[in-house]
Structure formats: structure tokens, C-alpha cells
Amino acid sequence: xxxxxxxxxxxxxxxxxxxxxxxxxxxxxxxxxxxxxxxxxxxxxxxxxxxxxxxxxxxxxxxxxxxxxxxxxxxxxxxxxxxxxxxxxxxxxxxxxxxxxxxxxxxxxxxxxxxxxxxxxxxxxxxxxxxxxxxxxxxxxxxxxxxxxxxxxxxxxxxxxxxxxxxx
Numbered sequence: 001x002x003x004x005x006x007x008x009x010x011x012x013x014x015x016x017x018x019x020x021x022x023x024x025x026x027x028x029x030x031x032x033x034x035x036x037x038x039x040x041x042x043x044x045x046x047x048x049x050x051x052x053x054x055x056x057x058x059x060x061x062x063x064x065x066x067x068x069x070x071x072x073x074x075x076x077x078x079x080x081x082x083x084x085x086x087x088x089x090x091x092x093x094x095x096x097x098x099x100x101x102x103x104x105x106x107x108x109x110x111x112x113x114x115x116x117x118x119x120x121x122x123x124x125x126x127x128x129x130x131x132x133x134x135x136x137x138x139x140x141x142x143x144x145x146x147x148x149x150x151x152x153x154x155x156x157x158x159x160x161x162x163x164x165x166x167x168x
Contacts, residue, residue, distance in 0.1 A: 002138070002145045004153075010083040011153040015146060017137040019074045026071045034060035078134060080125070082153040089125060089132055102127045108156040109134075111147060123147060125155075 001016040021029070041056025072093070079096070081088040086104050090096035107127035114120055120140040125132045135146050151157055 002135075002142050002149060004149045010081050011149075013080045013082070013146065013149050013153065015078040015080070015135045015138060015142075017074050017076065018139065018142070021071070023071055026067055030064050030067045033063055037063075073137075076137070080134065080150075082150075082155060087125065087155070089134075100130055100132060102130055108158050109147075109150050110158050110160060112160045121147070123150070 001018055003014040003016070005012055037056045037060045041053045044050075044052035044056075075093045077092065079088075079090045081090075082104070084104065087102045087107055089100045089102070091098045102125065107125060107130075110122075110124040110126045110131075112122040112124070114122075118140075120138070120143050122136075123134045123143060123146060125134055135143055138146060147157070
């Protein structure tokens with residue numbers, strides 16, 4: 001998901017991954033799956049196959065942990081603020097965990113085409129000392145929308161093909 005708005009003379013572009021389930025929906029799914037797994041494990045324990053129970057508990061714990069991590073990763077965001085003198089890039093979930101300030105002049109958006117027609121483009125914000133990939137979690141349509149917004153914000157764009165040669 002790509003969101004853009006203006007604030008004074010700055011354009012603020014926010015990049016968010018698409019989220020198919022909220023944290024509450026994910027919790028319900030995990031609880032149903034873990035309960036089912038543990039009920040099956042208890043059933044086998046009752047009929048004498050007690051060795052199944054530790055593995056069903058391990059499976060339930062692993063599924064819960066992995067679903068938590070996947071859901072947590074869908075809450076990341078990248079906020080790019082394009083002002084007349086600088087470009088501020090912030091990565092994080094609920095607050096910026098990493099931040100870069102690049103000079104507006106001397107930085108550009110590098111767009112690398114995918115090797116295969118179905119591969120999405122790779123967007124990188126580049127200056128003399130930084131090479132920051134933007135929107136790695138975005139789908140193809142969202143990357144196209146982000147590219148259009150970066151161009152409308154006035155960022156210089158350089159297109160590269162997969163072989164490495166560039167076009168302006």
C-alpha cells in the first residue's frame with residue numbers, strides 16, 4: 001500500500017505491506033490451529049501413544065511463533081519525506097528504527113527492471129554514500145504507484161536494466 005500527502009513544501013510518501021489479516025484475526029487462526037493440534041495430541045495420549053503429545057505441543061508453539069513473526073512483519077513501514085533540500089528516509093514499525101538524511105541534490109532514485117517479465121522493479125534511493133532499497137515488500141502494482149509518486153515529488157530517476165547498463 002502506498003500513501004502520499006503534502007505537508008508544507010514536503011511530500012511524504014509512506015510505503016506499507018499489504019495485510020490480509022489483522023493481528024486479532026491472526027490470533028483467532030493460531031488459537032484454532034493450536035487447539036486442534038493439542039486436542040489431537042491429547043487424544044493419542046489417552047489411547048496410549050503418549051509420545052505424540054510433546055511433538056504436538058512443539059508444533060503448536062512453532063506455528064504460534066511463526067505466525068506472530070509474519071504478522072509482525074506486516075506492520076513495518078517506510079516513510080520517505082521529500083523536501084526541497086533533503087530526502088529523509090525512515091524505516092520502522094511503530095516508530096522509526098532506522099533513519100537516513102540524504103541531500104536532495106546529488107541523490108536519485110535507481111529503478112532496476114526485473115530479470116523476468118513477472119519480476120517487480122527494484123527501487124533504490126542512491127547518493128554518494130547510501131544505497132537504500134525502498135518498498136522491497138511491495139507488489140508490482142504498488143511499486144509502480146510508488147515510482148509515479150517519487151517522480152511527481154521531483155526525485156531524479158535513473159532506470160537500469162538487469163545487465164547493469166543505465167538509461168536516463
